[in-house]
Amino acid sequence: MSTSAPTTTTATAPSTVTRTFAxxxxxxxxxxxxxxxxxxxxxxxxxxxxxxxFAVVLFLAPDFTFLAGIGETRRMAPGQxxxxxxxxxxxxxxxxxxxxxxxxxxxxxxxQWAPLFAGLCGWLAHISYDRAFGYGLRTKEGFQRA
Numbered sequence: 059m060s061t062s063a064p065t066t067t068t069a070t071a072p073s074t075v076t077r078t079f080a081x082x083x084x085x086x087x088x089x090x091x092x093x094x095x096x097x098x099x100x101x102x103x104x105x106x107x108x109x110x111x112f113a114v115v116l117f118l119a120p121d122f123t124f125l126a127g128i129g130e131t132r133r134m135a136p137g138q139x140x141x142x143x144x145x146x147x148x149x150x151x152x153x154x155x156x157x158x159x160x161x162x163x164x165x166x167x168x169x170q171w172a173p174l175f176a177g178l179c180g181w182l183a184h185i186s187y188d189r190a191f192g193y194g195l196r197t198k199e200g201f202q203r204a
Contacts, residue, residue, distance in 0.1 A: 084190050091186030098179035105172040112173035117180035120150035120188075127200075139200035148195045151188060156181040 098117075102110035124147070127140025134140055139147055149155070156178045163175055188194070195203050 084192065087186050088190035091183050091190055094179045094183035094186060098176050098183060101172055101176040101179065105176070109173045109176040112177035113180035115180070116177035117184045120147075120181065120184050123147040123150045134200065137201065139196050141198060141200050144196045144198055144200050151185055151195060153182060153185045156185070 098113040102113060123143055124139065125143075126146045127134075127143030130140035130142060160175070160178045160182070163169065163178065193202065197203055
């Protein structure tokens with residue numbers, strides 16, 4: 059006959075390690091956001107108003123993906139993005155796309171246009187600020203991923 063105590067599983071708060079990792083991750087995203095913002099500002103100072111315009115437009119552009127589901131917003135739960143808009147939102151909020159374009163811009167001599175580079179910096183800044191403030195990619199139902 060076994061005398062071991064019964065095991066119970068209860069929901070517990072996130073561990074200290076998990077919370078610490080989340081804080082470190084979000085802080086890293088914030089540092090990244092400040093870097094790309096500063097880079098866009100430097101480009102704007104060096105190259106003029108058109109560069110600033112591109113940086114601002116591409117900084118704001120990822121959130122225009124919300125418009126893809128504008129007709130469905132009344133049926134959604136608070137914080138839920140309409141499922142029709144999710145693929146557009148997730149595509150515009152993946153850092154790999156603008157980061158790959160920045161790498162191509164710096165390596166390939168095909169296009170050397172400062173507004174394009176500043177716009178990519180603005181896009182990366184937007185994604186980084188979103189991650190730093192807790193906004194990430196969405197599930198196919200439109201809710202924030204954990």
